[in-house]
Amino acid sequence: MGEFDKGYWEEHWAPTVGKDSAELPVNPYIPTETKHLTVxxxxxxxxxxGAEALWLAANGWVVTGADISANALTTGAARASAANLTDQIEWVEADLGRWETDRRWDLVVTSYAHPDTGQLAFYRRLSSWVAPGGTILIIGHLHGADHGHGHPDGATATLSGIKSLFEGPGWTIDVGYQTVRTVHVRGHSTQLHDVVVRAHSNS
Ligand SMILES: C[S@@+](CC[C@H](N)C(=O)[O-])C[C@H]1O[C@@H](n2cnc3c(N)ncnc32)[C@H](O)[C@@H]1O
Structure with a gap:
């Protein structure tokens, strides 16, 4: 079993663990980078x-929230119920590094997901699920930065690496940047070194 396999993530999101990150608000890139898009x-x-899935649903999107962890999805579904967003969000338990689907979405987002199959291969897979004319928004841990909470190189990506996936004729890169932000949870703060790429399909 790999380092970031299903067992790892189920334990990470076990209800008894009380993860700080389970209570985080939507990350700021989702509103900033999607507000101009047609829902x-x-x-x-x-x-x-589900913080980002909930925000998207509350802002008119019909959302599929997919994750390898049933524990995470159970918490997400409870949050959706509390927010009266149950009808706008479908929850799918899947290993997205291996999942096969014919479905396509107008917007595919991913934030800080790092499956055991590697970052760029994962992002390439996600890009194949974008509907013609649709958008992909990638938010990742920046390669080479000190994340302070144990992210090996394989769980991070460079800006140029991600952009290289979208430099062919099928895509237009709309946004690409790296940045640092501070997150405050329960009285302590963490610095996140992020990379953000938004691209749309030309077909
Ligand atoms: C660091 S968390 C980020 C969660 C959320 N997107 C956020 O920004 O707060 C990474 C998420 O990716 C999920 N994940 C990891 N590997 C996966 C895989 N192969 N397929 C689907 N989800 C996966 C984990 O279960 C976890 O919920």
């Missing part, structure tokens, strides 16, 4: 406990 269907790949 439609959206896939949140590696949605965790």
């Amino acid at each position: 439609g269907t959206a896939l949140d790949a590696g949605c965790g406990t």
Whole structure:
């Protein structure tokens, strides 16, 4: 079993663990990078406990929240119920590094998901699920930065590496940047070194 396999993530999201991150608000890139888009269907790949999926649903998107962890999805579904968003979000338990689907979404987002299959291969897979004319928004841990919470090189990506996936004729890169932000949870703060790429399909 790999380092970031299903067992790892189920334990990470076990209800008894009380993860700080289970209570985090939507990450700021989702509102910033999607506000100009026409709402439609959206896939949140590696949605965790659903902060981003909930925000998208509350803002008109019909959302599929997919994650390898049943524990994460159970928490996400409870949050959706509490927010009266049950009808707008479908929860799918799947290993997205291996999942096969014919479905396509107008928007595919992923934030901080790092499956055991590697970052760029994962992002390439996600790009194949974007509907013609649709958008992909990738938010990842920046390669080479000190994340302070144990992210090996294989769980991070460079800006140029991600952009290289979208430099062919089928895509237009709309946004690409790296940045640092501070997150405050329960009285302590963490610095996140992020990489963000948004691209749309030309077909
Ligand atoms: C660090 S968490 C990020 C959660 C959420 N997207 C956020 O931004 O807060 C990474 C998520 O990716 C999920 N994940 C990891 N490997 C996966 C895989 N192969 N398929 C689907 N989800 C996966 C984990 O279960 C976890 O919920």
